[in-house]
Amino acid sequence: MEEPTVEPKIAVRGLDLYYGRFHALKNIDLDVRPNTITAIIGPSGCGKSTLLRTFNRMNDLITGVRVDGSVRLDGQDIWTGSLTPVQLRRRVGMVFQRPNPFPLSVFDNVAFGPRAHGQRNRRVLEELVEESLRGARLWDEVRDRLNQPATELSLGAQQRLCVARLLAVRPDVILLDEPCSALDPVSTLAIESLMRELQDRYTIVIVTHNMQQAARASDESVYMLLGEIIEHGPTSQVFTNPKDSRTEQYITGRLG
Amino acid sequence: MTVARREKAIERALLVSALSAVSMLALIAAFILIEGAPVMLRHGISSFLAGTRWAPTKGSFGILPMIVASVVVTLGAMVIAVPLGLSCAVFLAEIAPRRAANFLRPAIQLLAGIPSVVYGFVGILFLVPLIRENLGGPGLSVLAAVVILGVMVLPTLIGIAEDAIEAVPRTYKEGALALGCTHAQAIRRVILPAARGGIIAAVILAMGRAVGETMAVIMVIGNAAIIPCSVLDPARTLTSNIALEMGYAAGDHQKALFATGVVLFAFIMVLNSIATMRIVRGRR
Amino acid sequence: MSKGLGHSTRAVSASWLAAAIVVAMALAGCGGRGGRRALVLAGSTSVQPVAELIAEHYEVEHPHHSVNVQGGGSTAGVRAALEGAADIGMSSRALKPDEVGLEPIVVARDAVVLIVHPSNRTTDLTPEQVRAIYTGRITHWSDVTGPKWSSDDRRDDIITLVTREEGSGTRSAFEEGVMAKADITPRALVQDSTGTVRAIVASDPNAIGYISLGMVSSEVRALTYGGVQATEETVEEGTYALARPFLLLTRGAPSGEAGQFIRFALSDEGQQLVVRAGYLPVRRLDP
Numbered sequence: 166m167e168e169p170t171v172e173p174k175i176a177v178r179g180l181d182l183y184y185g186r187f188h189a190l191k192n193i194d195l196d197v198r199p200n201t202i203t204a205i206i207g208p209s210g211c212g213k214s215t216l217l218r219t220f221n222r223m224n225d226l227i228t229g230v231r232v233d234g235s236v237r238l239d240g241q242d243i244w245t246g247s248l249t250p251v252q253l254r255r256r257v258g259m260v261f262q263r264p265n266p267f268p269l270s271v272f273d274n275v276a277f278g279p280r281a282h283g284q285r286n287r288r289v290l291e292e293l294v295e296e297s298l299r300g301a302r303l304w305d306e307v308r309d310r311l312n313q314p315a316t317e318l319s320l321g322a323q324q325r326l327c328v329a330r331l332l333a334v335r336p337d338v339i340l341l342d343e344p345c346s347a348l349d350p351v352s353t354l355a356i357e358s359l360m361r362e363l364q365d366r367y368t369i370v371i372v373t374h375n376m377q378q379a380a381r382a383s384d385e386s387v388y389m390l391l392g393e394i395i396e397h398g399p400t401s402q403v404f405t406n407p408k409d410s411r412t413e414q415y416i417t418g419r420l421g
Numbered sequence: 422m423t424v425a426r427r428e429k430a431i432e433r434a435l436l437v438s439a440l441s442a443v444s445m446l447a448l449i450a451a452f453i454l455i456e457g458a459p460v461m462l463r464h465g466i467s468s469f470l471a472g473t474r475w476a477p478t479k480g481s482f483g484i485l486p487m488i489v490a491s492v493v494v495t496l497g498a499m500v501i502a503v504p505l506g507l508s509c510a511v512f513l514a515e516i517a518p519r520r521a522a523n524f525l526r527p528a529i530q531l532l533a534g535i536p537s538v539v540y541g542f543v544g545i546l547f548l549v550p551l552i553r554e555n556l557g558g559p560g561l562s563v564l565a566a567v568v569i570l571g572v573m574v575l576p577t578l579i580g581i582a583e584d585a586i587e588a589v590p591r592t593y594k595e596g597a598l599a600l601g602c603t604h605a606q607a608i609r610r611v612i613l614p615a616a617r618g619g620i621i622a623a624v625i626l627a628m629g630r631a632v633g634e635t636m637a638v639i640m641v642i643g644n645a646a647i648i649p650c651s652v653l654d655p656a657r658t659l660t661s662n663i664a665l666e667m668g669y670a671a672g673d674h675q676k677a678l679f680a681t682g683v684v685l686f687a688f689i690m691v692l693n694s695i696a697t698m699r700i701v702r703g704r705r
Numbered sequence: 706m707s708k709g710l711g712h713s714t715r716a717v718s719a720s721w722l723a724a725a726i727v728v729a730m731a732l733a734g735c736g737g738r739g740g741r742r743a744l745v746l747a748g749s750t751s752v753q754p755v756a757e758l759i760a761e762h763y764e765v766e767h768p769h770h771s772v773n774v775q776g777g778g779s780t781a782g783v784r785a786a787l788e789g790a791a792d793i794g795m796s797s798r799a800l801k802p803d804e805v806g807l808e809p810i811v812v813a814r815d816a817v818v819l820i821v822h823p824s825n826r827t828t829d830l831t832p833e834q835v836r837a838i839y840t841g842r843i844t845h846w847s848d849v850t851g852p853k854w855s856s857d858d859r860r861d862d863i864i865t866l867v868t869r870e871e872g873s874g875t876r877s878a879f880e881e882g883v884m885a886k887a888d889i890t891p892r893a894l895v896q897d898s899t900g901t902v903r904a905i906v907a908s909d910p911n912a913i914g915y916i917s918l919g920m921v922s923s924e925v926r927a928l929t930y931g932g933v934q935a936t937e938e939t940v941e942e943g944t945y946a947l948a949r950p951f952l953l954l955t956r957g958a959p960s961g962e963a964g965q966f967i968r969f970a971l972s973d974e975g976q977q978l979v980v981r982a983g984y985l986p987v988r989r990l991d992p
């Protein structure tokens with residue numbers, strides 16, 4: 166892997182994570198470059214979600230989790246630095262495997278984050294909601310249904326709503342954990358092209374089981390196995406010319 | 422073939438027992454109505470429901486004071502129980518470490534197992550003198566009943582509300598936290614609204630419990646058949662009216678107590694149907 | 706009667722189930738005890754508990770006899786005895802002049818006594834005062850006997866009025882004896898047992914209540930009524946006005962099983978049971 170020419174957005178060094186006595190992440194080193202889409206691939210249970218969830222400290226919610234090593238966001242350590250988990254999560258947002266809009270209206274879903282962070286002005290909120298929905302390529306679809314329950318949208322639209330909800334708090338980094346696994350191919354493509362559009366302004370990390378998706382939609386790929394990073398490089402290289410035979414096996418197995 | 426036939430037999434047996442339970446209930450309802458309705462009709466439904474004088478041995482059957490007292494006492498108990506019970510449910514479901522919750526939960530449910538006489542007794546021994554000496558009045562009062570009932574309904578309220586909160590999908594909470602909400606914000610803005618149906622059901626069932634409670638109320642409320650003007654006044658609820666006088670009542674007096682039961686029955690039916698509707702809607 | 710009636714629909718259904726079972730058992734029990742007809746007592750609900758207690762012991766002593774005690778009220782008791790629906794009628798009032806043909810036997814006396822907290826300075830109330838208090842015309846102790854304490858805070862002085870529930874024998878004795886058709890104020894606290902009336906008066910310095918003489922204890926102080934203290938003597942002489950006899954009534958002189966029962970009620974053992982039930986015996990008992 167070539168030296169990054171710019172400062173990494175997220176820098177992971179010597180990261181170990183334990184669920185109780187289970188060693189789930191082993192000595193992880195990883196640089197996530199800004200304004201790129203990084204895909205994390207690997208077999209089930211290898212620790213992809215766990216790694217992703219350390220970036221916004223969602224693992225802290227699980228009792229019995231212990232971590233060693235460091236994760237830095239823009240050079241600042243997320244544990245020992247001055248960032249609180251709440252501040253960190255405003256900058257590092259997450260979209261989950263299953264769309265999880267709140268049982269509120271479309272508008273209230275998108276306005277949720279800003280409201281929680283103190284924005285009361287109705288006009289500001291309206292602008293923010295429209296901007297975020299446009300950013301998530303959802304505006305035209307829901308502009309007349311802003312007051313309907315979000316749970317009545319199609320799954321694909323729900324997932325884009327979750328992206329819009331995230332955009333409304335203006336994060337730097339967007340983490341997506343298998344965002345398309347519950348979606349049909351059309352919605353999947355919509356999410357992928359959305360990611361491409363967001364890339365200019367955000368750093369994106371996506372966990373996926375879909376090799377075509379990783380190949381299509383990411384700039385860099387990380388292959389994990391049993392809690393370790395086996396290979397990390399530009400997607401084209403990882404997919405066409407993997408350095409490690411285990412990566413090759415996995416990719417050919419999945420593609421073949 | 423035989424399996425199918427056995428299945429049929431079981432189904433039929435279940436149907437019969439379900440029907441008999443329902444018809445038992447219908448019988449009771451019919452019985453109370455048949456016993457209570459004539460006296461109500463004879464003295465006029467409005468003078469029964471809106472009359473303020475209860476002197477059954479002298480032919481006056483106004484139960485408005487009891488209706489008012491039941492409503493006031495029940496709502497009052499909710500004023501105490503809802504904030505307390507909801508905080509407790511949130512604490513158990515969201516905040517307490519699992520081990521503490523597992524210890525506290527049965528402890529709270531144990532409260533439900535304490536016989537109501539014991540609540541009444543504690544009320545007489547501690548609460549009533551406390552009220553009399555510090556706030557005035559006879560001590561036996563609406564306030565005493567409100568406090569005792571407020572505590573008595575806590576297990577019902579906490580149990581159902583906690584279930585409702587725990588039934589909220591974890592993904593809601595995660596979604597809120599991932600947006601940079603604090604835990605408290607997640608609870609207030611997502612979890613509680615999402616659990617609202619179940620929480621309302623919990624409150625309504627607790628109200629049903631409060632409306633129906635008899636023994637403890639008789640012991641601490643003073644049982645004066647007047648419309649209370651302050652929380653320090655004594656009052657008499659519908660249930661205490663029945664239980665208090667049933668012992669020696671005869672003739673019209675007894676029928677009037679059944680009529681009181683009809684009103685109480687209507688109250689509880691309404692509350693329970695609202696709760697059931699809430700629970701059903703909450704599930705959807 | 707179950708206090709839980711009306712507690713909830715479930716409790717109601719349970720109590721009706723219980724009632725059905727009791728009825729079924731009672732029906733099944735008919736014709737038991739060797740086919741002998743039970744001795745039937747009916748009438749005053751005030752006398753009923755004493756009669757039941759006596760009957761229990763009577764049945765132990767006479768294993769082949771069974772006694773059935775029913776309520777209905779004094780008037781119904783008189784009628785039942787006259788019509789022969791009951792072997793023995795029970796009444797908690799003297800017979801009226803037109804109720805002839807019955808042999809009244811006093812087996813106990815009930816005297817209602819006004820009680821106050823021991824710290825209360827009042828010692829006597831006239832019938833007029835009691836009526837004024839219980840109709841709610843007088844609401845402060847200072848209006849009865851001058852300030853109760855040196856304190857001149859009128860709020861501390863409000864009378865806590867305690868009465869029994871409608872239908873209670875003690876209440877009807879009190880109402881008939883004192884109230885003269887006037888209503889007890891609905892503001893009065895209502896309790897459904899002597900014990901709770903006494904407990905409230907014992908714990909509230911401002912309270913006044915009334916209970917049967919036999920139930921007076923040292924936690925409360927009995928007032929004299931119209932200057933007369935309630936004692937077994939004043940009740941028997943008739944000088945204490947708030948008293949009533951408990952009568953057993955038979956058509957003609959008591960004979961047969963009815964006579965046996967009444968003799969038992971008047972025996973030392975029967976009279977001891979009267980005392981135990983909280984009433985005054987009609988025969989002086991050896992200590």
Ligand SMILES: Nc1ncnc2c1ncn2[C@@H]1O[C@H](COP(=O)(O)OP(=O)(O)OP(=O)(O)O)[C@@H](O)[C@H]1O
Pocket residue numbers: 184187189208209210211212213214215216227
């Ligand atoms: N809360 C937890 N407690 C204990 N072990 C856990 C917990 N969460 C995950 N694990 C274990 O850690 C390992 C990594 O889990 P993780 O969810 O990160 O895998 P993954 O790569 O995302 O798998 P998948 O592709 O199935 O989502 C797995 O073996 C899993 O069993």
Ligand SMILES: [Mg+2]
Pocket residue numbers: 213214215342
């Ligand atoms: Mg995963």
